[in-house]
Amino acid sequence: MCQLLGMNCNTPTDIVFSFEGFRRRAGLTDSHSDGFGIAFFEGKGVRVFRDDKPGASSPIADCVKQYHIKSLNVIAHIRKATQGEVNIENTHPFIREIWGENWVFAHNGNLNNLPDMSDSFCQPIGSTDSEAAFCYIAEQLKNRFRKKPTEEEIFDAVQQVTQELAKLGTFNFILSNGEWMIAHCSTNLHYLTRQAPFGKACRIDDDDVIDFSHYAAEGDKVSLISTFPLTKNECWHKMERGGFVFFKEGEKIREIIGVPGPAVDDGTLGKGGLKAA
Amino acid sequence: MCQLLGMNCNTPTDIVFSFEGFRRRAGLTDSHSDGFGIAFFEGKGVRVFRDDKPGASSPIADCVKQYHIKSLNVIAHIRKATQGEVNIENTHPFIREIWGENWVFAHNGNLNNLPDMSDSFCQPIGSTDSEAAFCYIAEQLKNRFRKKPTEEEIFDAVQQVTQELAKLGTFNFILSNGEWMIAHCSTNLHYLTRQAPFGKACRIDDDDVIDFSHYAAEGDKVSLISTFPLTKNECWHKMERGGFVFFKEGEKIREIIGVPGPAVDDGTLGKGGLKAA
Numbered sequence: 001m002c003q004l005l006g007m008n009c010n011t012p013t014d015i016v017f018s019f020e021g022f023r024r025r026a027g028l029t030d031s032h033s034d035g036f037g038i039a040f041f042e043g044k045g046v047r048v049f050r051d052d053k054p055g056a057s058s059p060i061a062d063c064v065k066q067y068h069i070k071s072l073n074v075i076a077h078i079r080k081a082t083q084g085e086v087n088i089e090n091t092h093p094f095i096r097e098i099w100g101e102n103w104v105f106a107h108n109g110n111l112n113n114l115p116d117m118s119d120s121f122c123q124p125i126g127s128t129d130s131e132a133a134f135c136y137i138a139e140q141l142k143n144r145f146r147k148k149p150t151e152e153e154i155f156d157a158v159q160q161v162t163q164e165l166a167k168l169g170t171f172n173f174i175l176s177n178g179e180w181m182i183a184h185c186s187t188n189l190h191y192l193t194r195q196a197p198f199g200k201a202c203r204i205d206d207d208d209v210i211d212f213s214h215y216a217a218e219g220d221k222v223s224l225i226s227t228f229p230l231t232k233n234e235c236w237h238k239m240e241r242g243g244f245v246f247f248k249e250g251e252k253i254r255e256i257i258g259v260p261g262p263a264v265d266d267g268t269l270g271k272g273g274l275k276a277a
Numbered sequence: 278m279c280q281l282l283g284m285n286c287n288t289p290t291d292i293v294f295s296f297e298g299f300r301r302r303a304g305l306t307d308s309h310s311d312g313f314g315i316a317f318f319e320g321k322g323v324r325v326f327r328d329d330k331p332g333a334s335s336p337i338a339d340c341v342k343q344y345h346i347k348s349l350n351v352i353a354h355i356r357k358a359t360q361g362e363v364n365i366e367n368t369h370p371f372i373r374e375i376w377g378e379n380w381v382f383a384h385n386g387n388l389n390n391l392p393d394m395s396d397s398f399c400q401p402i403g404s405t406d407s408e409a410a411f412c413y414i415a416e417q418l419k420n421r422f423r424k425k426p427t428e429e430e431i432f433d434a435v436q437q438v439t440q441e442l443a444k445l446g447t448f449n450f451i452l453s454n455g456e457w458m459i460a461h462c463s464t465n466l467h468y469l470t471r472q473a474p475f476g477k478a479c480r481i482d483d484d485d486v487i488d489f490s491h492y493a494a495e496g497d498k499v500s501l502i503s504t505f506p507l508t509k510n511e512c513w514h515k516m517e518r519g520g521f522v523f524f525k526e527g528e529k530i531r532e533i534i535g536v537p538g539p540a541v542d543d544g545t546l547g548k549g550g551l552k553a554a
Contacts, residue, residue, distance in 0.1 A: 042364070042365040042366075043365060043366055044366040045367070045368065045402070047328075048325065059343070059344055063337075063340035066336070067337065087319070087320050088320060088323065088324060089321040089379075090322070097399065100400040118424070119424070123374060123376065125374055126322065147396070
């Protein structure tokens with residue numbers, strides 16, 4: 001399995017504090033060491049960095065740290081392979097063009113018996129269930145709407161296709177088109193929104209502390225989504241099974257509450273998870 | 278306009294010697310300073326690095342230099358914007374999935390009156406003629422062949438669609454699916470193949486010298502394609518207008534000879550070009 005990290009903001013924000021805690025789980029505080037990837041939206045464009053080496057020690061991840069890219073929407077992923085070899089084509093996040101936009105997708109979970117995509121317009125390149133599921137979503141959306149529909153129609157359609165795929169296994173994912181970010185939870189996904197008054201946060205994975213009041217302006221809003229909480233002194237909301245959260249400009253704008261139930265240990269529960277509990 | 282660099286090899290090869298000369302043209306020896314991009318195939322996967330800063334001074338390009346990624350197929354581009362703002366979504370190379378493969382495309386030139394793509398399955402994200410032309414190629418190929426056809430059929434189809442688009446302006450491009458590399462020339466494109474016996478090469482842009490005999494093995498074959506020659510003591514073949522060259526495993530496997538004629542100064546002739554003449 002894997003771990004996910006997403007950020008949606010109303011002002012371009014540097015994700016390095018969160019990413020540095022997150023990527024420690026890729027080889028130091030946890031074992032999600034089968035590659036990492038991070039995608040930064042910049043307007044409609046995307047900068048993406050991937051490596052099949054562990055995120056904790058990858059020189060590409062070091063480069064990301066040094067560069068301090070500011071973005072409104074970021075999706076990162078550290079991989080613990082279930083389906084598909086450890087290589088670049090199987091490294092999340094995956095990217096496809098839908099209605100003239102970059103859509104970026106990262107998945108944690110395991111899906112079986114996905115529909116055959118070999119005749120589709122949108123086909124997977126690697127051998128993961130994750131990329132195949134994303135291609136299925138892309139194909140369904142493009143077939144339903146030849147041109148970009150309203151945001152409500154997109155959210156409804158993503159929800160419907162997701163519910164279909166979620167029957168095939170564990171399907172925690174984060175998806176963004178650079179404007180909004182959607183999170184769906186099958187087993188483990190947490191989120192929070194940082195806004196004024198800003199204070200200090202302490203990372204779970206190495207106790208590093210940041211004081212956001214030194215960096216953020218009065219109106220800033222930053223929502224973070226993560227498989228497990230990244231900080232120990234902030235209130236992370238645990239999503240329920242089948243729940244959706246839709247973020248835009250740093251805020252939750254729509255939510256589908258899932259079904260409460262005991263946390264499922266599907267193999268993603270590592271140190272990060274236990275320490276955050 | 279812009280400049281292009283492509284490399285196709287039979288063994289994973291480090292492009293840094295060529296890239297370091299090439300990227301000097303993005304702000305030092307020439308003025309292609311409106312962003313750069315470089316894509317490295319690794320199996321069916323692609324690592325891509327882009328920046329809207331000049332390639333000569335970009336920290337992302339410095340990261341590429343440090344990492345010494347070895348690849349069988351690499352495409353790089355330094356931009357001098359004609360159509361489309363200077364931003365990440367307009368930065369080459371562009372990538373699309375075709376028949377379950379990453380296809381990577383970079384263009385030098387200027388095309389006008391491209392077909393409307395707003396109803397297409399494959400739509401451009403940015404506002405360049407280059408990405409629109411690539412999407413047109415992708416759409417045409419996917420519509421002609423639902424599954425991947427033979428290599429000969431692909432080469433024939435790319436040739437036909439290219440000849441259609443080349444009527445709309447200047448269309449120098451490099452295209453690769455990670456197995457082969459296609460180069461098409463409207464005005465300026467040069468290539469060479471390095472193979473045993475390997476010797477020294479001296480870069481045009483800063484006189485740096487490398488002795489490939491220290492790095493290459495007996496059977497290695499490395500073909501390079503560049504808008505203008507990168508080295509001063511090697512024999513670069515200048516392609517003719519309308520010419521195609523198809524490379525695979527480091528070798529030219531098919532060629533369509535174009536129409537000889539005087540070099541056209543379409544704005545791409547900078548110091549690099551003059552010094553190489």
